[in-house]
Amino acid sequence: MQKRIVILPGDGIGPEVTAAAERVLTEIGTAYGHEFEVKHAYLGGAAIDEYGTPLPQETIDACQQSDAVLLGAVGGPKWDSLPGDIRPEKGLLGLRKSLGLFANLRPVTIFDSLADASPLKDEVVQGVDLLIVRELTGGLYFGEPRERREVNGEETAVDTLIYSRSEIERIVRRGFELARERRGILTSVDKANVLESSRLWREVVEEVAGDYPEVTYSHMLVDNAAMQLIRNPKQFDVIVTENMFGDILSDEASMITGSLGMLPSASLSESGPGLFEPIHGSAPDIAGKGIANPLATLSSVVLMLAYTLEMPEEAKALQKAIDDVLKNGYRTADLTDQANVLSTDEMTEKVVEALKQTTATS
Numbered sequence: 001m002q003k004r005i006v007i008l009p010g011d012g013i014g015p016e017v018t019a020a021a022e023r024v025l026t027e028i029g030t031a032y033g034h035e036f037e038v039k040h041a042y043l044g045g046a047a048i049d050e051y052g053t054p055l056p057q058e059t060i061d062a063c064q065q066s067d068a069v070l071l072g073a074v075g076g077p078k079w080d081s082l083p084g085d086i087r088p089e090k091g092l093l094g095l096r097k098s099l100g101l102f103a104n105l106r107p108v109t110i111f112d113s114l115a116d117a118s119p120l121k122d123e124v125v126q127g128v129d130l131l132i133v134r135e136l137t138g139g140l141y142f143g144e145p146r147e148r149r150e151v152n153g154e155e156t157a158v159d160t161l162i163y164s165r166s167e168i169e170r171i172v173r174r175g176f177e178l179a180r181e182r183r184g185i186l187t188s189v190d191k192a193n194v195l196e197s198s199r200l201w202r203e204v205v206e207e208v209a210g211d212y213p214e215v216t217y218s219h220m221l222v223d224n225a226a227m228q229l230i231r232n233p234k235q236f237d238v239i240v241t242e243n244m245f246g247d248i249l250s251d252e253a254s255m256i257t258g259s260l261g262m263l264p265s266a267s268l269s270e271s272g273p274g275l276f277e278p279i280h281g282s283a284p285d286i287a288g289k290g291i292a293n294p295l296a297t298l299s300s301v302v303l304m305l306a307y308t309l310e311m312p313e314e315a316k317a318l319q320k321a322i323d324d325v326l327k328n329g330y331r332t333a334d335l336t337d338q339a340n341v342l343s344t345d346e347m348t349e350k351v352v353e354a355l356k357q358t359t360a361t362s
């Protein structure tokens with residue numbers, strides 16, 4: 001098959017982990033006879049440096065004309081003092097909006113062989129398999145007004161948390177559909193004891209639930225959900241929630257797996273190219289050292305193969321290669337205290353070797 005993939009390396013460790021992904025894509029292309037036409041484009045701080053804007057029109061156009069987009073990460077101290085509207089992160093938000101990527105899927109899957117990397121007890125962690133479905137183009141991130149103003153002679157800042165019924169309905173439906181394909185349990189997370197937007201969210205969940213009788217659903221307040229994720233993460237199958245809650249809960253949930261460097265994500269629209277990215281950021285503290293864990297990005301490639309490129313066999317093979325490498329005890333520095341750790345490139349090569357073995361025997 002021929003597919004057009006846009007890679008947005010971004011900032012910090014972004015280019016290090018997307019290089020890993022490109023290496024693996026080349027291997028998959030060779031093994032399965034696909035032609036991946038890879039194009040690089042600028043986003044975030046790198047785009048500010050090159051074009052003076054975090055989201056150049058060329059990047060939007062390239063992404064819209066692609067079959068799938070893979071992003072490293074954006075942001076970093078170099079751009080931290082810029083005004084909010086031209087920060088690197090604004091480029092990512094603009095890209096999500098312009099591609100209509102309202103559904104952000106963040107699977108939290110445990111690798112049995114990695115249980116020792118989690119700060120949680122073995123019996124809490126083993127068998128966890130949950131999916132956070134995060135609303136991605138609404139809520140506090142996009143609400144207007146967002147501004148500084150003077151109130152009673154004092155400098156004041158305002159952000160707006162706003163959701164329409166249709167924005168809630170489409171993400172809640174996606175949550176129910178995914179729950180129906182999985183174990184049939186949906187937890188809708190909100191703050192309906194305080195927020196009006198959450199009360200509307202709950203009403204919509206109640207209405208939509210009628211169309212999915214095979215799914216068992218419940219509501220949970222977000223502060224309780226944060227605690228339950230640590231106490232008993234196995235109770236969850238699909239969690240559906242709004243933008244900001246999903247952002248925070250997914251970083252928290254990553255530690256069930258042992259590291260933020262493990263969690264991938266898929267951002268999907270109604271139709272059109274998906275955006276695939278690790279949930280972690282540009283990690284300025286380790287950028288340039290060659291030690292970043294590439295597995296969140298490689299797992300994002302698994303999601304890209306499965307969800308958008310219609311290559312389920314290839315997705316399975318890459319997933320197996322990642323499993324095998326971890327089973328064989330290979331670790332980057334974020335996953336172990338031991339001295340014997342692999343660099344980003346070494347870990348990537350281990351995955352490529354494992355992939356070669358899988359594809360040779362299939």
Ligand SMILES: NC(=O)c1ccc[n+]([C@@H]2O[C@H](COP(=O)([O-])OP(=O)(O)OC[C@H]3O[C@@H](n4cnc5c(N)ncnc54)[C@H](O)[C@@H]3O)[C@@H](O)[C@H]2O)c1
Nearest residue numbers: 073074075076260261279280281282283285286292293334
């Ligand atoms: N999707 C994105 O592009 C994205 C996501 C989150 C944060 N950010 C941006 O990244 C910058 C840094 O944010 P932060 O430090 O709060 O969060 P971060 O996710 O970049 O890093 C948090 C911690 O996790 C570690 N870490 C992250 N990814 C890792 C990996 N692959 N391997 C090993 N360790 C890893 C980092 O070293 C750091 O100690 C900020 O500008 C933020 O806005 C971007």
Ligand SMILES: CC(C)[C@H](C(=O)O)[C@@H](O)C(=O)O
Nearest residue numbers: 074075089092093247279281
């Ligand atoms: C960089 C930032 C805008 C982004 C978000 O909050 O969505 C990040 O934290 C993420 O989780 O993808």
Ligand SMILES: [Mg+2]
Nearest residue numbers: 247248251279
């Ligand atoms: Mg985040």
